[in-house]
Amino acid sequence: xxxxxxxxxxxxxxxxxxxxxxxxxxxxxxxxxxxxxxxxxxxxxxxxxxxxxxxxxxxxxxxxxxxxxxxxxxxxxxxxxxxxxxxxxxxxxxxxxxxxxxxxxxxxxxxxxxxxxxxxxxxxxxxxxxxxxxxxxxxxxxxxxxxxxxxxxxxxxxxxxxxxxxxxxxxxxxxxxxxxxxxxxxxxxxxxxxxxxxxxxxxxxxxxxxxxxxxxxxxxxxxxxxxxxxxxxxxxxxxxxxxxxxxxxxxxxxxxxxxxxxxxxxxxxxxxxxxxxxxxxxxxxxxxxxxxxxxxxxxxxxxxxxxxxxxxxxxxxxxxxxxxxxxxxxxxxxxxxxxxxxxxxxxxxxxxxxxxxxxxxxxxxxxxxxxxxxxxxxxxxxxxxxxxxxxxxxxxxxxxxxxxxxxxxxxxxxxxxxxxxxxxxxxxxxxxxxxxxxxxxxxxxxxxxxxxxxxxxxxxxxxxxxxxxxxxxxxxxxxxxxxxxxxxxxxxxxxxxxxxxxxxxxxxxxxxx
RNA sequence: GCCCCCAUCGUCUAGUGGUCCAGGACGGAGCCCUCUCAAGGCUCAAACAGGGGUUCGAGCCCCCUUGGGGGCACCA
Numbered sequence: 001x002x003x004x005x006x007x008x009x010x011x012x013x014x015x016x017x018x019x020x021x022x023x024x025x026x027x028x029x030x031x032x033x034x035x036x037x038x039x040x041x042x043x044x045x046x047x048x049x050x051x052x053x054x055x056x057x058x059x060x061x062x063x064x065x066x067x068x069x070x071x072x073x074x075x076x077x078x079x080x081x082x083x084x085x086x087x088x089x090x091x092x093x094x095x096x097x098x099x100x101x102x103x104x105x106x107x108x109x110x111x112x113x114x115x116x117x118x119x120x121x122x123x124x125x126x127x128x129x130x131x132x133x134x135x136x137x138x139x140x141x142x143x144x145x146x147x148x149x150x151x152x153x154x155x156x157x158x159x160x161x162x163x164x165x166x167x168x169x170x171x172x173x174x175x176x177x178x179x180x181x182x183x184x185x186x187x188x189x190x191x192x193x194x195x196x197x198x199x200x201x202x203x204x205x206x207x208x209x210x211x212x213x214x215x216x217x218x219x220x221x222x223x224x225x226x227x228x229x230x231x232x233x234x235x236x237x238x239x240x241x242x243x244x245x246x247x248x249x250x251x252x253x254x255x256x257x258x259x260x261x262x263x264x265x266x267x268x269x270x271x272x273x274x275x276x277x278x279x280x281x282x283x284x285x286x287x288x289x290x291x292x293x294x295x296x297x298x299x300x301x302x303x304x305x306x307x308x309x310x311x312x313x314x315x316x317x318x319x320x321x322x323x324x325x326x327x328x329x330x331x332x333x334x335x336x337x338x339x340x341x342x343x344x345x346x347x348x349x350x351x352x353x354x355x356x357x358x359x360x361x362x363x364x365x366x367x368x369x370x371x372x373x374x375x376x377x378x379x380x381x382x383x384x385x386x387x388x389x390x391x392x393x394x395x396x397x398x399x400x401x402x403x404x405x406x407x408x409x410x411x412x413x414x415x416x417x418x419x420x421x422x423x424x425x426x427x428x429x430x431x432x433x434x435x436x437x438x439x440x441x442x443x444x445x446x447x448x449x450x451x452x453x454x455x456x457x458x459x460x461x462x463x464x465x466x467x468x469x470x471x472x473x474x475x476x477x478x479x480x481x482x483x484x485x486x487x488x489x490x491x492x493x494x495x496x497x498x499x500x501x502x503x504x505x506x507x508x509x510x511x512x513x
Numbered sequence: 514g515c516c517c518c519c520a521u522c523g524u525c526u527a528g529u530g531g532u533c534c535a536g537g538a539c540g541g542a543g544c545c546c547u548c549u550c551a552a553g554g555c556u557c558a559a560a561c562a563g564g565g566g567u568u569c570g571a572g573c574c575c576c577c578u579u580g581g582g583g584g585c586a587c588c589a
Binding site: 146206208270307 | 514515516517518519520523524525526527528536537538539540547548549550551552553581582583584585586587588589
């Protein structure tokens with residue numbers, strides 16, 4: 001129903017698509033296990049997930065691990081963990097299987113070889129015997145002559161019989177795609193429209209390496225086709241080889257998916273992408289571009305998803321704080337934007353805080369508990385649950401619970417005497433006030449908000465100081481710190497004796513100050 | 514050097530030829546609330562990169578310039 005009304009309002013988007021979001025989509029997130037899952041990958045995965053859920057389709061995880069040299073042990077697991085943490089559950093993947101497996105490219109080697117040779121037989125590709133050294137020389141020569149770097153075609157025109165003989169003899173070779181030399185190739189991107197590149201600017205790319213493994217160009221096209229992928233979300237770094245990919249698909253006679261090239265994320269300054277240096281700098285400020293760090297930095301999957309979703313997706317009006325389910329409702333691939341986006345970490349803080357404030361108390365409590373535990377504190381679930389309403393709107397990140405509420409779970413607090421001295425007053429004056437506070441609270445049967453605040457206000461009146469001065473002393477005495485959740489609500493959660501002891505302690509500290 | 518992509522407040526964006534002296538959000542400034550810190554409420558400052566077309570009319574369409582980004586591997 002939603003999709004239909006969307007289509008009615010924006011019938012063809014600007015490039016004449018027909019109802020791109022209505023039928024079930026099969027989409028895939030296909031990382032290479034060579035590093036960490038970062039923001040860009042998380043967004044690509046998210047959009048895939050949203051489209052799949054929106055259309056009642058399938059979200060697939062495929063591991064593109066054909067590069068033997070760059071393989072990083074544990075990376076694949078990190079991607080799976082990252083997706084799980086984000087709540088982006090896939091329907092088919094290497095660890096859970098599915099009808100189109102295997103989902104790891106290293107388990108599909110024969111498939112690629114078969115297809116590569118099929119292209120050779122059909123005249124769309126050819127074996128190439130040029131050595132890496134020769135190619136290196138060729139390139140530096142081209143560089144010297146200020147030519148465009150490209151394969152010079154030496155093996156392209158080898159008689160097929162000779163090529164076949166040399167291959168049969170076991171001569172080391174790769175297979176290159178035979179890009180047409182005349183004309184131009186036009187490929188269509190949903191967001192950017194037609195993209196045309198002169199064929200002379202498209203190289204004869206290697207599609208099967210001499211070690212027998214395919215390159216991305218072959219493997220991704222073959223898999224997307226065999227896995228029935230309907231929409232391909234990928235980074236704009238693929239735009240340059242986009243026509244190549246379309247040519248490969250056409251050589252096979254396969255149908256094209258809908259292509260959506262997402263722009264990359266720029267560093268906060270907007271000048272270039274995140275480098276090692278900026279990544280380290282962000283980490284110093286408590287931010288990271290890697291999902292593996294997000295949890296320990298106190299970020300929630302809800303906050304991260306929401307933040308990342310809106311970099312490259314404009315929702316026209318209304319509430320932009322959304323859960324995954326709400327994003328599914330509102331998602332519309334035709335509203336994605338093609339321009340590069342600068343990362344804005346303070347906006348992540350905003351979304352994270354918003355989602356924390358939206359959480360049900362028991363949920364928040366469960367998420368907060370590990371931060372206390374990791375800090376060596378023993379927390380009572382009952383007390384924690386009662387602390388939640390006092391700190392919730394103060395939290396930007398989950399680990400902010402420590403500065404605000406750790407003191408609740410410590411047997412005693414030791415205020416710095418300097419903090420006990422009220423603004424514009426001496427230690428002696430503060431000591432006197434503390435003593436009066438003690439005398440005010442001591443007679444109360446319970447120190448609750450309702451019972452304690454009126455007499456305390458009266459005391460403030462009597463003393464002629466400001467509420468801030470008097471309450472400030474009490475705050476530091478009880479919590480040990482000058483910034484805390486609301487005072488009376490906080491005291492209500494502690495035993496009466498504890499509070500009185502602490503006020504007494506403050507009196508002593510001030511006297512000796 | 515060659516190829517490709519992108520271009521609205523500082524940032525993310527809405528805008529699909531008149532309803533735009535350009536709307537929202539983050540951040541910033543101010544005020545209110547107030548026991549600290551927040552949260553919340555209200556208000557303010559802040560943009561169509563430049564130049565040519567097309568059109569009665571252009572932020573929206575076309576071209577050029579400029580700026581930014583990405584790519585030019587037997588990596589993905």
